[in-house]
Amino acid sequence: EVQLVESGGGLVQPGGSLRLSCAASGFSFSTYSMNWVRQAPGKGLEWVSYISDSGTFIYYADSVKGRFTISRDKATSSLYLQLNSLRAEDTAVYYCARDLEVVPGTIFFDYWGQGTLVTVSS
């Protein structure tokens, strides 16, 4: 059974840092691209970042570029998101989501974790 379990959220002051983790199990982690998606309280979904299966390709939303860093560890089947220079508008539930490419060019998020809440407030 595919499982994605996020951790590392919490309350942090503006300008602070946090590191989120996503522990993957039930599938061959190193063969799947992964993403972070966030959802502010009561709001819609916002894609944050992508990392390819090998870690070669990395992309960010403009809203987090230069402040957040995505990474992955094949040995521990873990995905990470380092959040720096946090702002109030970064307050959200952060989900990790797996990519599935059924045919070249047809890619979608097929599994999601339960999410971890990040609150940026003084």
Next chain:
Amino acid sequence: EIVLTQSPATLSLSPGERATLSCRASQSISTNLAWFQQKPGQPPRLLIYGASNRATGIPARFSGSGSGTDFTLTISSLEPEDFVVYYCQHRSNWPPITFGPGTKVDIK
């Protein structure tokens, strides 16, 4: 950046009725569109990918159609558990990957 617009924002219907949700893209995305359902306090669940393909385990009452810029999610006969929020999301000419603002289906 491709912008997705969903309509209506809220759809008020009764159990057993047919629901038709719309998603429009600001430029052609072929069939690179997915639909997600989100229940309160839960992560999104994939319903439809490639505009019209039902994901594993999704009931047949859910169907998707469309290509280019106009897409539709249809729920043929609403069950009580279907009264939640639905999002469309594209995966064409990315990054960025964007979601629509969502349509809430509530009980009339």
